[in-house]
Amino acid sequence: MPRPLADQVRAIAAQYPESRSAVMPALRIAQERHGGWLPPEAFEEVGEALELTPAYCKGVATFYDMFHLAPVGRRLVEVCTNICCGLRGAQEVLSAFERALGVQPGETTPDGEFTLRAVECIGGCGWPTVVAIDDRHRLNVTAGDVPQIVQELRHE
Ligand code: FES
Incomplete structure (x- = not known):
């Protein structure tokens, strides 16, 4: 049985001079515990454990893209549309995902399987277009790659 969230958050906070410094890892753990997003009670739990307000x-x-304030699908597909990727076809890649998944950026497929997002730079500017799928980056993605990627994801 996993440790209560508050215990886990306090253990992390103990590693920092100020508990406030642990807010990012605490939110990350809370997001995992809540199925990939942060409902209002998550802020209460983290705040109480760190003696901060919700x-x-x-x-x-x-402030941060990696935290989700609404439910997301089981798979998270994030297409970087920032400058480097934008110059190498990111909009076409995003459009290809829209067609393949049948949703717009910010939406989740009706079966709850995929959430599609357009995001700012995710640190792979040398290999545009970069697509983050869950926590793994795919590099040099073109619009032509998208049907195959979606097919793979549907069968994983
Ligand atoms: S601009 Fe796309 S990863 Fe940096």
Whole structure:
């Protein structure tokens, strides 16, 4: 049985001079515990464990792309549309995912399987277009690659 979230968060906080410094890893753990997103109670749990207000915790979460304030699909497909990827066809890649999945960026497929997002730079600028699928990056993705990628994901 997993440790209670509050215990896990306090153990992380003990590694820092100030508990506030643990808010990012704490939010990450809370997101995992809540099925990939942060409902309002997650901010209460993290805030209580770190002696911070839920509003502070939510404020941090809203700043970073990797925290989700609404439910996401089982698979998260994030297409970088920032400058390097944008110059190498990111919009075409994004459009190909829209067609293959039948959703717009920010939406989840009706079966709850995929959430598609357009995101800012995810640190792979040398290999555009970069697509993050869950926590793994696919590099040099072209629009032509997308049907095969979606087919693979559907069979994993
Ligand atoms: S611009 Fe796409 S990874 Fe940096």
